[in-house]
Amino acid sequence: MYTGSLESEIGLFADLCKSRDMLMADNETKYVRKCPKCTDGSIMTRKTHGYNNGQEFYGFDHYCDTCGEQYFTNRLHSDIFLHKPFDIYDKIETPFGDIKVKINGKETDFRYRTEIYETKSKAAEKVISIDIIDIDVSRLQINDIITCGFDTELLEYNDSDERSVIFSRETASLLLGLCAFEPYEWETDTFCYQLEDYPGKAFKYRIVSSPDIFDENELYESKFISLAVVCINKKDYKDPNTELFLALTMVI
Numbered sequence: 001m002y003t004g005s006l007e008s009e010i011g012l013f014a015d016l017c018k019s020r021d022m023l024m025a026d027n028e029t030k031y032v033r034k035c036p037k038c039t040d041g042s043i044m045t046r047k048t049h050g051y052n053n054g055q056e057f058y059g060f061d062h063y064c065d066t067c068g069e070q071y072f073t074n075r076l077h078s079d080i081f082l083h084k085p086f087d088i089y090d091k092i093e094t095p096f097g098d099i100k101v102k103i104n105g106k107e108t109d110f111r112y113r114t115e116i117y118e119t120k121s122k123a124a125e126k127v128i129s130i131d132i133i134d135i136d137v138s139r140l141q142i143n144d145i146i147t148c149g150f151d152t153e154l155l156e157y158n159d160s161d162e163r164s165v166i167f168s169r170e171t172a173s174l175l176l177g178l179c180a181f182e183p184y185e186w187e188t189d190t191f192c193y194q195l196e197d198y199p200g201k202a203f204k205y206r207i208v209s210s211p212d213i214f215d216e217n218e219l220y221e222s223k224f225i226s227l228a229v230v231c232i233n234k235k236d237y238k239d240p241n242t243e244l245f246l247a248l249t250m251v252i
């Protein structure tokens, strides 16, 4: 960490992301903020843009104009994740039963953290709490199976976006969603696992390459499988399904 506090690190990350302005010209630089490392210099963002064999490319470098420190957003992103406080849980209790993690059929502990989603629409309950499950797969081996979900057939397909799949369970009053991260199948050099099967009961992942070859400091998700759980009272929201989707895909 550069700043010594998670809040200011998240602020730095947000500033770096905001400074990536597509309208900047080739080699144009832009001031981001004071450098937290040397405290003298300024972090600048430089855009490069051009053509290579007819292929357009562009990139953004963030560097301190005094100490020369390079700020990589993916590095900061994983540092933020890795420094995030977490608890160790063995299950998440829900009104429909416990959500558990199993490795090769055997129940196992997982990292647990929470996030808050604040809805922008009119609602009786503005704040939705999200339970996040991070499964450490760094010591697993090829073909090990990881499942996360219920012991009984409770879940039905609800929705998905580019990187996440949501299954849910609904009653007259409650809506529960379980959301899983889904790597693309060609991303075997970025993630050691693939999502192999969907609920019914539980999401099922398989280890497809040796976790040893990945660096979780470069990409947090390479050795952690993250899923999220949200349970809401339907009467609190005009469109409970949309709120569920927005809350879950905010973190997965």
Ligand SMILES: [Zn+2]
Residues within 6 Å of the ligand: 035, 036, 037, 038, 039, 040, 041, 042, 064, 065, 066, 067, 068, 069
């Ligand atoms: Zn500096």
